[in-house]
Amino acid sequence: MNMSISSARTSLSSQELTGKAKLTDVTKIVESLKEDLEKISLLPHQRDALLEQLKVYGRDPTNADPIFTKEGIETLSKHAFNSPSKTTSRNALRCLANALLLKPDTRQILVGSGYDERACALLKDRIASVDDEFLLSRIIFLTTYGTTINIENLIDQCHLADTISHNIANHDKLHSAKQKKTRQLDPMEDMALGESLKLLFNITHFCPQRNSSFSQALPHILSILHKIETIPNAPLDPPVAQLVNTLINIPLEDPENIKVLFPTGSPNLNVEKFLNLLDHSINKYKDEELEQLVSPLLTLIRKANEIGPSEVHQFMQIQLLPSDKDREQPVGRGESLSARLIQLSTSPMAPQVRESISALLFELSDKDASTFVHNLGYGFASGFLFQHNVPIPENAFEAWSTENDKGNGKARPSQDSGKAVNPITGQLLEAEEKIDMPEMSQEEKEREAERLFVLFDRLKKNGIITAANPMEEALHQGRFEELEDDADSD
Numbered sequence: 001m002n003m004s005i006s007s008a009r010t011s012l013s014s015q016e017l018t019g020k021a022k023l024t025d026v027t028k029i030v031e032s033l034k035e036d037l038e039k040i041s042l043l044p045h046q047r048d049a050l051l052e053q054l055k056v057y058g059r060d061p062t063n064a065d066p067i068f069t070k071e072g073i074e075t076l077s078k079h080a081f082n083s084p085s086k087t088t089s090r091n092a093l094r095c096l097a098n099a100l101l102l103k104p105d106t107r108q109i110l111v112g113s114g115y116d117e118r119a120c121a122l123l124k125d126r127i128a129s130v131d132d133e134f135l136l137s138r139i140i141f142l143t144t145y146g147t148t149i150n151i152e153n154l155i156d157q158c159h160l161a162d163t164i165s166h167n168i169a170n171h172d173k174l175h176s177a178k179q180k181k182t183r184q185l186d187p188m189e190d191m192a193l194g195e196s197l198k199l200l201f202n203i204t205h206f207c208p209q210r211n212s213s214f215s216q217a218l219p220h221i222l223s224i225l226h227k228i229e230t231i232p233n234a235p236l237d238p239p240v241a242q243l244v245n246t247l248i249n250i251p252l253e254d255p256e257n258i259k260v261l262f263p264t265g266s267p268n269l270n271v272e273k274f275l276n277l278l279d280h281s282i283n284k285y286k287d288e289e290l291e292q293l294v295s296p297l298l299t300l301i302r303k304a305n306e307i308g309p310s311e312v313h314q315f316m317q318i319q320l321l322p323s324d325k326d327r328e329q330p331v332g333r334g335e336s337l338s339a340r341l342i343q344l345s346t347s348p349m350a351p352q353v354r355e356s357i358s359a360l361l362f363e364l365s366d367k368d369a370s371t372f373v374h375n376l377g378y379g380f381a382s383g384f385l386f387q388h389n390v391p392i393p394e395n396a397f398e399a400w401s402t403e404n405d406k407g408n409g410k411a412r413p414s415q416d417s418g419k420a421v422n423p424i425t426g427q428l429l430e431a432e433e434k435i436d437m438p439e440m441s442q443e444e445k446e447r448e449a450e451r452l453f454v455l456f457d458r459l460k461k462n463g464i465i466t467a468a469n470p471m472e473e474a475l476h477q478g479r480f481e482e483l484e485d486d487a488d489s490d
Contacts, residue, residue, distance in 0.1 A: 018063065019063060020063070022057060022062075022063040022064065023063040023064070023065065023066075025053075025057070026054070026057050026063070026064050026065075026066050026067060027066050029050050029053060029054050029057075030054070030066040030067065030071070030072050030075060032050060033047070033050060033051070033054075033075050033076075033079060034071065034075045037075065037078050037079070044085060044087075044088065047079075047088055048085075048087055048088055048091050051079065051088065051091035051092055051094075051095060052091055054067065054076075054095050055091065055094050055095045055098065058095055058098045058099055058102070059098060061102050061103060067095070067099055068099055068102075068103045068105070068106050070109050072099075073096070073099060073106050073109040073110055073113075074109070074113055076092050076095050076096050076099070077092075077096065077110060077113060077115045077118075079091075079092035080092035080093045080095075080096055080115075081115060081118040081119070081122055086126075086129075086132075089122075090131060090132065090135065093132075093135040093136065093139065094135060096110070096139055097135055097138050097139050097142070100139060100142040100143065101138075101142060104145065104146055107142055107143045107145065107146060107147045108146070108147045108148065110139075110143060111143050111147040111148060111149050112148070116140065116143050116147075116149055116154065117153075117154065117157075117158055119136050119139050119140050119143075120140065120154050120158035120159075120160050120163065121158060122136055123136040123137065123140070123160075123163050123167075124158075124159060124162075124163045127163065127166055127167060127170070128170075130186065130188050130189050130191075130192040131188065131192070133167050133192040133195065133196060134188065134191055134192040134195050137164075137167075137192070137195035137196050137198070137199045138195045138199075140154075140160075140199055141195065141198050141199040141202055144199075144202045144203065144206055151203055151206055151207035151210070152207055152209070152210060154203075155203070155207065155210045155213055156210075160203065161203070161210065161213035161214050161216075162213075162216075164196055164199060164200050164203070164214070164217070165214060165216045165217040165220070167192075167193075167196045168193070168196055168197070168200075168217045168220045168221060168224075169217070169220045171189065171192075171193045171196075171220070171224060172220040172223050172224050172227075174189055175223075175224050175227040175228070176227065178227075179227050190238065190239055191238075193224075193239045193242075194238045194239045194242050197221075197239060197242035197243060197245070197246050198242055200214060200217065200246045201242070201245050201246050201248075201249060204246070204249035204250065205249055208249070211249055211250060211251050212251050212254065214246075214249075214250055215250060215251065215254060215256065215257055217246075217250070218247075218250055218252075218257055218260050218261070219260050221243055221246055221247060221250075222247075222260065222261070222270055224239075224243060225240070225243045225244075225270075225273060226270075226273060228240055228243075230276060230277060230280055232280050232283070232284070233284060234284070235277050235280035235281045235284060236277065236281055236284075236285070236293045236294070236297070240277070241293055241296070244274075244277070244296050244297050244300055245296050247300050248296055248299055248300055248303070252303055252304075252307060253307045258307060258308075261304065261307075261308075262308055262309055262312060267308070267309055267311055267312050268311070268312055268315045270304070271301070271304050271308065271312055271315065271316065272315075274297065274300060274301050274304065275301070275316070275319055275320075275337070277297060278294070278297055278298070278301065278337070279337050281293065281294050281297060282294060282337075282340050282341065282344060283340070286349075287349040287350060290344075290347075290349075290350045290353050291350050291351075291352050291353060294350075294353055295352045295353055295356060298353065298356035298357065298360060299356065301316075301360060302356065302359065302360050302363060304316075305360070305363055305364065306363070313364075316364060317364050319337065319338075320337065320338055320341060320360070320361065320364055321338060321361070321364055321365075321375050322338050322339070322342070322375065322376070323336070323338065324419070326338055326339055327419075327421060330377070330379075330425035331376060331377050331380065331425065332345075332376075332380060341357050341360075341361070342357075342361070342376060342380055344357050345357045345358045345361065345376075345380060345384070346380065346383065358383075358384040359384075361375065361376060362384060369381075369385055369390050369391065369392065369393050370393040372384075372385070373385075373392070373393060374421070377421075377424055377425050378392075378424045379424050379425060
């Protein structure tokens with residue numbers, strides 16, 4: 001016991017130890033904590049002091065090897081999951097969380113010793129503590145990577161889905177209290193919520209066959225999302241991005257979940273929130289952040305469009321497809337949400353976002369190529385259609401009006417009012433800038449025709465095209481007018 005107390009004193013006075021001295025002290029601390037498990041040899045404050053010092057040492061794994069050994073992880077796990085003292089348990093949990101984060105190999109040690117199940121049990125027992133929720137959720141989250149963890153067993157036998165859902169419901173209540181200004185939100189509460197949401201996402205990602213177990217959390221996830229005010233400069237800051245991510249893996253298409261996502265009387269309520277987040281997000285984030293944060297949001301919006309009732313589909317068409325106002329210039333040039341989405345649909349720096357936006361707009365066009373070209377203009381629509389081997393409609397280059405249907409009596413879901421539109425740019429013809437050019441003289445027409453002859457001849461010789469030269473074809477078919485004698489002599 002004297003040696004253990006001495007170790008505690010040494011550690012407390014040597015927080016800046018490095019090199020061999022640090023390694024020696026870490027070794028002594030781990031040995032003292034192990035001996036304390038075999039036979040109680042430390043007073044509570046001494047035990048906690050050693051764990052606190054070990055946490056400091058463990059932030060940098062250099063010369064802290066004993067922490068990350070099988071013996072070290074098992075020693076910390078026993079103090080974390082078996083100690084009657086919540087303070088001691090939390091101190092050990094902090095050491096474990098650091099170790100699992102810094103040294104991935106330690107995760108299998110914890111799982112192999114069965115402490116993943118103990119972590120789930122402790123998470124359930126301490127359901128009222130956000131500190132424990134933060135630490136235990138992070139530990140379980142880390143063990144989902146690169147281990148033999150049996151997630152189905154944790155859900156079926158350890159009730160992990162129920163516990164996580166219960167914790168999220170508690171956070172919903174905390175946000176309600178904050179909204180009513182009856183209390184201030186502790187920063188740790190949102191940090192704990194973030195860890196629960198990350199854990200939910202990983203569990204549903206790695207064990208999709210149990211995703212329906214988390215449907216009970218759906219109303220609370222949506223409720224929290226509405227209670228968090230959208231910050232224009234940080235629309236997807238934690239925990240908003242995590243809330244969005246969790247919704248992707250929950251089976252939203254289940255009948256009961258559809259009722260929650262599209263409530264009777266206000267079916268657009270949640271979709272409107274998603275689009276509001278999208279509007280702010282594509283203004284704020286660029287390139288890598290756009291890929292990481294906005295791609296899941298677009299996936300969620302596409303899912304909502306796919307499974308939602310017709311009024312939701314129509315609402316999204318109105319919000320996201322070009323309007324008459326947008327068509328006063330070539331589509332994609334304005335500052336509306338529709339225009340900014342179309343701009344991003346060709347972004348070379350955000351390929352996932354680019355693909356998701358194009359796919360969303362195609363789906364809002366009822367997956368019809370003609371409608372898609374009409375809605376976006378051939379310039380923006382053609383790339384997506386070519387990439388996905390969707391035939392370009394024969395009438396793609398014809399000017400059109402929304403008064404015309406597609407020949408089957410089905411109205412085209414565009415937002416303009418029947419005015420003629422340029423098929424390439426999507427701009428209203430009446431809004432196009434008129435360019436006054438003098439009519440070509442007969443001599444200029446002849447020179448232009450000659451250039452086209454030469455150009456087609458070169459392309460054919462180089463094997464670039466195999467089609468007949470339209471000028472040559474017209475000549476053979478006698479479609480060129482004979483020049484009058486006076487014109488020939490000019």
